[in-house]
Amino acid sequence: MYPAAFEYHAPASVREALGLLGQYKDDAKLLAGGHSLVPMMKLRLAQPKHLIDLKKIPGLSYIKEDGGAIAIGAMTTHWQVESSALLKQKCPVLSETAAVIGDPAVRNLGTIGGSLAHADPAADMPATIIAHGAEFVCEGPKGRRTVKVDDWFLGLMSTAVKEDELLVEVRVPLWAGKTGGAYLKFPHPASRFAVVGAAAVVTLDGAGKCTKAGVGITGAGIKAVRARDVEAGLVGKNLDQATIEAAAAKAAEGVDVQADLQGSVEYKSHLCRVFARRALEAAVKRARG
Amino acid sequence: MKLPVKMTINGQTTSHEVEPRLLLVHYIRENVGLTGTHVGCDTSQCGACTILMNGQAVKACNLFAVQADGASIQTIEGLAKNGELHPIQQGFWEKHGLQCGFCTPGMIMAACQLLERYPTPTEEQIRHQLEGNLCRCTGYHNIVKAIQWAAETMAAKK
Ligand SMILES: Cc1cc2nc3c(=O)[nH]c(=O)nc-3n(C[C@H](O)[C@H](O)[C@H](O)COP(=O)(O)OP(=O)(O)OC[C@H]3O[C@@H](n4cnc5c(N)ncnc54)[C@H](O)[C@@H]3O)c2cc1C
Ligand code: FES
Ligand code: FES
Numbered sequence: 001m002y003p004a005a006f007e008y009h010a011p012a013s014v015r016e017a018l019g020l021l022g023q024y025k026d027d028a029k030l031l032a033g034g035h036s037l038v039p040m041m042k043l044r045l046a047q048p049k050h051l052i053d054l055k056k057i058p059g060l061s062y063i064k065e066d067g068g069a070i071a072i073g074a075m076t077t078h079w080q081v082e083s084s085a086l087l088k089q090k091c092p093v094l095s096e097t098a099a100v101i102g103d104p105a106v107r108n109l110g111t112i113g114g115s116l117a118h119a120d121p122a123a124d125m126p127a128t129i130i131a132h133g134a135e136f137v138c139e140g141p142k143g144r145r146t147v148k149v150d151d152w153f154l155g156l157m158s159t160a161v162k163e164d165e166l167l168v169e170v171r172v173p174l175w176a177g178k179t180g181g182a183y184l185k186f187p188h189p190a191s192r193f194a195v196v197g198a199a200a201v202v203t204l205d206g207a208g209k210c211t212k213a214g215v216g217i218t219g220a221g222i223k224a225v226r227a228r229d230v231e232a233g234l235v236g237k238n239l240d241q242a243t244i245e246a247a248a249a250k251a252a253e254g255v256d257v258q259a260d261l262q263g264s265v266e267y268k269s270h271l272c273r274v275f276a277r278r279a280l281e282a283a284v285k286r287a288r289g
Numbered sequence: 290m291k292l293p294v295k296m297t298i299n300g301q302t303t304s305h306e307v308e309p310r311l312l313l314v315h316y317i318r319e320n321v322g323l324t325g326t327h328v329g330c331d332t333s334q335c336g337a338c339t340i341l342m343n344g345q346a347v348k349a350c351n352l353f354a355v356q357a358d359g360a361s362i363q364t365i366e367g368l369a370k371n372g373e374l375h376p377i378q379q380g381f382w383e384k385h386g387l388q389c390g391f392c393t394p395g396m397i398m399a400a401c402q403l404l405e406r407y408p409t410p411t412e413e414q415i416r417h418q419l420e421g422n423l424c425r426c427t428g429y430h431n432i433v434k435a436i437q438w439a440a441e442t443m444a445a446k447k
Contacts, residue, residue, distance in 0.1 A: 001313065034356070038353070102420075
C-alpha cells in the first residue's frame with residue numbers, strides 16, 4: 001500500500017520543526033515513531049502534504065530525574081521506557097506498561113510522546129500516565145507551557161497539544177513513601193491494544209491507611225479517563241479486600257463506555273471493574289512491600 | 290520530489306533517489322533486489338517484513354526508506370557467513386521451525402534481537418518476544434524449539 005505523495009522534512013531542532021509547522025499548518029503532520037501515523041497514511045485515512053520527522057532532532061530522547069519528577073523526552077521509545085533502569089527502580093509501572101505495548105518491533109520505534117499525543121482510545125500509556133498524575137510540557141512559537149494530565153485528553157484522539165506546538169516532555173512525579181502500582185489489561189488478541197486496561201497507584205501511611213490514589217482506565221471509552229469514584233472510595237481508608245472491591249465496582253462510572261467489535265457496553269463495563277480490582281490488588285500488595 | 294538515501298545493507302553501501310512515500314520494505318526488495326524480506330500483511334501486524342535497523346528489529350513495511358537514511362540494515366541475506374548458516378537459521382533447520390517458510394525470514398530476524406536481549410530465554414520470554422510475528426503453519430512450538438536450540442548453540446560457542 002502506498003500513501004498519498006508528500007514532502008519529507010527532517011528538521012535538526014525544535015525551533016526548525018516549529019517553523020515548518022507554522023509554515024505548512026494543516027498540511028503538515030509530525031512524524032515520531034510512525035506506528036500510528038504510517039498505518040493511517042497507508043490506508044489514506046491521513047494524507048498530509050508535508051511530513052515533519054522529529055527523529056533527527058537531538059535531545060528529545062531521555063529519561064532523567066529532575067526536581068521531584070522523572071522527566072521523559074517525547075521521542076523516547078517504548079523500548080527505552082521498558083528497559084530503563086531508573087524507571088524500573090523509581091517508577092516501575094511505566095516500564096511495565098511500555099513492555100506490554102504491541103510487540104518488540106512496535107516498541108523499538110513507537111514513542112511515549114507519539115502515543116500520548118495520538119491518544120488512541122485503546123492505548124496503554126494514557127491509563128498509567130493518568131494514575132501517576134503526570135504533566136505534559138509543550139513547546140510552541142511563544143515558548144513552553146505545562147499541561148496537567150486531567151486537562152490533556154480532550155476527546156477521541158484529541159489532546160491539549162495545539163496545532164503549532166510539539167509535545168516535548170512528560171513529567172511523572174516521583175513516588176513517595178509506601179507507594180505501589182500496577183497496570184493490567186485485557187489485550188486484543190491480534191493487535192495487543194487494550195480492550196480494557198486499568199492502572200492504579202496507591203500510597204499508604206505508616207498505619208496502612210491510603211493517603212493518595214490514582215486510577216486510570218483505557219480502552220473502554222473514546223478516551224482514557226480518571227476513575228474518580230474509585231479513587232474516592234480508597235482515600236482515607238484501610239485498603240482491605242472489601243474496600244478494594246467496593247471501590248473497583250465503580251470503575252465504569254464516568255467512563256463513556258462504547259460498544260464495538262470487541263464487546264458490548266455491559267461486557268466492557270464488567271472488564272473495567274475486574275481490571276480495576278486486579279490492578280488495585282496488585283498495587284496495594286506492592287505498596288505494603 | 291525525490292530525495293537521496295544512503296544506507297548500509299548487510300555491510301554494503303547502497304544509495305538511490307527515492308520518493309519519500311517509498312516504504313523501506315519495497316526499497317530493500319525492489320531497489321536493492323533483496324527479496325528475502327517478505328511482505329505479508331502490509332499493515333504492520335504480521336512481522337514477515339522484520340529486519341534489523343541499527344541493531345533493532347523493526348517492521349520494514351511501516352517505515353519510509355527516507356527514515357532509514359544513514360542507517361545500518363541487516364536482512365536475512367546477511368546472516369549466513371561463508372556459506373555457513375547462522376545458529377538461528379540452523380536451529381530452524383534442526384527443529385523443523387518452518388513449513389511454508391513465508392514467515393521465516395521475519396521470525397529469524399526477530400529471534401536475532403530476542404537472543405541479543407535475552408541470551409538464555411525462558412519459553413515464556415520467547416513467546417512474548419515473538420508476539421509481533423505471525424505464523425500460519427507451524428503452531429509456533431517448533432519455532433520456540435528452534436530458538437532454544439540456537440540459544441544453547443550460541444552459548445556453547447562463547
Ligand atoms: C502493530 C501495532 C500494535 C500496536 N499495539 C499497541 C498497543 O498494544 N498499545 C498501545 O498503546 N499502542 C499500540 N500501538 C501504537 C504504538 O504504541 C504507537 O507507537 C503510538 O501510539 C504512537 O507513537 P509513535 O511514536 O509511533 O507516533 P506517530 O505514529 O509518529 O504519531 C502519532 C500522532 O502523534 C503526533 N505526534 C507524534 N509525536 C508528537 C509530538 N512530540 N508532539 C505532538 N504531536 C506528536 C503525530 O503527528 C501523529 O498524529 C501499536 C502499533 C502497531 C503498529
Ligand atoms: S508485512 Fe510488515 S508486518 Fe506484515
Ligand atoms: S511457516 Fe508458513 S507462515 Fe510460518
